[in-house]
Amino acid sequence: DIDYHTEYYSSSIVGLVKLLDIENQFVLRMKEYAEALEEKLATLKIYLKTLERKRPQSEKEQKQYLANPLHEFSLIRRLRQDWPTLQKYTKQEVGAEQLQAMTELLVKAPNEDDMLEMLKGIDRIEYVYDLNPIDMSLGRLQDREFGQTLSIRDCLALAQHKYEKKDYGGAFAWYSIALKREREPKAFTYDKVLGTALNGVREQFAKMRFLKVMAKQEPLLSDKQVRDEVEKALNKSSPAFVDHFVNELLEQEDGGVLWHDKKLQEPYYLGCRGGYPKRTNLHCRYNTTTTPFLRLAPFKMEEVSLDPYIVLYHNVISDSEIEDIKQHATNFTNGLSRNPLLNVTDKPQIVARMQWVEKMTPFTDRINLRITDITGFGVDECKTVQIANYGIGGHFIPHFDYTTEGRVSINDTFGIGDRTATIVFYASDMQGGATVFPNIQVTVQPQKGSALHWYNLFDDDSPNPLTLHSVCPVISGSRWTLTKFIHSDAQLFRKPCLARVAQLRK
Numbered sequence: 036d037i038d039y040h041t042e043y044y045s046s047s048i049v050g051l052v053k054l055l056d057i058e059n060q061f062v063l064r065m066k067e068y069a070e071a072l073e074e075k076l077a078t079l080k081i082y083l084k085t086l087e088r089k090r091p092q093s094e095k096e097q098k099q100y101l102a103n104p105l106h107e108f109s110l111i112r113r114l115r116q117d118w119p120t121l122q123k124y125t126k127q128e129v130g131a132e133q134l135q136a137m138t139e140l141l142v143k144a145p146n147e148d149d150m151l152e153m154l155k156g157i158d159r160i161e162y163v164y165d166l167n168p169i170d171m172s173l174g175r176l177q178d179r180e181f182g183q184t185l186s187i188r189d190c191l192a193l194a195q196h197k198y199e200k201k202d203y204g205g206a207f208a209w210y211s212i213a214l215k216r217e218r219e220p221k222a223f224t225y226d227k228v229l230g231t232a233l234n235g236v237r238e239q240f241a242k243m244r245f246l247k248v249m250a251k252q253e254p255l256l257s258d259k260q261v262r263d264e265v266e267k268a269l270n271k272s273s274p275a276f277v278d279h280f281v282n283e284l285l286e287q288e289d290g291g292v293l294w295h296d297k298k299l300q301e302p303y304y305l306g307c308r309g310g311y312p313k314r315t316n317l318h319c320r321y322n323t324t325t326t327p328f329l330r331l332a333p334f335k336m337e338e339v340s341l342d343p344y345i346v347l348y349h350n351v352i353s354d355s356e357i358e359d360i361k362q363h364a365t366n367f368t369n370g371l372s373r374n375p376l377l378n379v380t381d382k383p384q385i386v387a388r389m390q391w392v393e394k395m396t397p398f399t400d401r402i403n404l405r406i407t408d409i410t411g412f413g414v415d416e417c418k419t420v421q422i423a424n425y426g427i428g429g430h431f432i433p434h435f436d437y438t439t440e441g442r443v444s445i446n447d448t449f450g451i452g453d454r455t456a457t458i459v460f461y462a463s464d465m466q467g468g469a470t471v472f473p474n475i476q477v478t479v480q481p482q483k484g485s486a487l488h489w490y491n492l493f494d495d496d497s498p499n500p501l502t503l504h505s506v507c508p509v510i511s512g513s514r515w516t517l518t519k520f521i522h523s524d525a526q527l528f529r530k531p532c533l534a535r536v537a538q539l540r541k
């Protein structure tokens with residue numbers, strides 16, 4: 036049974052906005068709770084003060100005090116009546132309503148999956164774009180400066196994640212950053228509430244170094260053997276030795292170089308980093324011929340590739356149409372990795388939220404008409420469009436849109452023919468998130484309002500493997516797209532495609 040949550044926060048900015056709101060509510064409740072505590076504290080303090088004023092201190096004072104029979108009476112009455120009440124008062128739960136509200140809010144908090152997806156997303160950005168962890172920790176992502184955004188606890192969570200995935204060099208780098216980071220003036224208070232941040236981190240840091248070196252020197256050992264050996268060595272070392280070792284490592288300028296041995300030349304990653312050679316001999320022109328409409332309102336058309344045929348159309352959807360796209364994304368599922376019809380793998384092919392828009396509205400009619408105007412394809416056989424939203428680190432690994440083993444989608448094309456062509460409307464600007472065709476070395480950076488259109492099949496309907504394509508991890512911003520697959524069996528347009536798909540699934 037797949038565990039479904041009502042909300043997934045990672046992989047989409049839409050989810051994160053909700054999360055910010057939840058945090059705001061949580062903070063508000065916590066404030067109210069603190070105020071209730073303060074109020075109780077103030078009451079107690081006032082009461083204690085009055086008591087103290089009345090109470091005799093020295094032995095002599097005490098004798099005098101008890102000589103007064105009214106005091107004697109008062110003492111007995113207080114102990115008998117006031118103190119039990121006071122004790123009850125101290126035991127009374129403070130801010131019960133706020134505590135309850137916070138408990139309820141925590142139910143909506145990200146779960147372990149969300150946390151893991153987020154860690155993987157950040158990890159993916161670091162890896163694919165070959166970012167230096169030190170730069171990242173200071174909020175420098177490629178050529179953009181966001182300012183310091185990662186706390187010591189953030190760095191430690193990333194280090195721990197790297198350690199768990201056996202990336203000891205990466206873990207070493209992030210532990211080093213956490214240890215070098217100056218602690219906030221209030222760090223002690225935070226530690227009291229959240230636990231001691233740097234507890235055992237120096238030892239862990241030394242261990243990463245040993246693990247990395249041992250794995251390199253003894254390539255024949257399994258990971259378990261490497262870990263065992265390092266554990267043995269560490270147990271034999273005195274704490275003073277480890278301490279000295281850690282200090283020396285931290286003093287080295289290049290303490291972080293261990294992370295730098297990645298397989299960065301994979302064609303897909305190279306494309307994400309803008310590493311393909313510049314294209315030549317392609318044209319930018321106005322398309323005025325596809326349909327009569329275009330003679331009146333031509334689209335600026337940029338040829339991206341001739342084989343397969345890929346074109347980029349500029350300014351083909353307006354800002355208000357983009358708002359419509361977002362309005363239609365009401366029922367997101369978290370990419371295919373969460374699709375119950377598919378195997379859930381630990382290496383998800385898509386990290387994004389997607390939705391098929393099946394209900395036809397004036398908006399979908401308009402988009403379909405626009406697609407016909409731009410591409411010349413009739414789309415009556417399938418009016419459905421797909422909306423996607425990729426969050427930080429969101430991506431789509433290299434795949435084909437046509438029906439082969441490499442295709443990663445559900446069998447929604449059966450009965451209406453294969454996916455002859457694809458058109459992707461870019462509904463936002465972002466950093467990262469390029470569409471990359473690794474087999475032809477083409478990278479297209481999305482521009483809000485433009486649309487990328489390509490042919491997946493040859494004229495005889497056989498697949499063109501040069502159409503392999505992918506979406507690079509999003510670094511910042513929210514990647515919104517509307518995708519339309521154009522099917523080959525346009526003559527079967529009498530039935531809506533989804534009804535036919537549903538029939539076929541039975």
Ligand SMILES: O=C(O)CCC(=O)C(=O)O
Pocket residue numbers: 431436459469470504505506516518
């Ligand atoms: O969003 C993109 O750039 C490509 C999306 C894609 O490949 C797909 O939906 O099949």
Ligand SMILES: [Fe+2]
Pocket residue numbers: 434435436457504
């Ligand atoms: Fe695709």
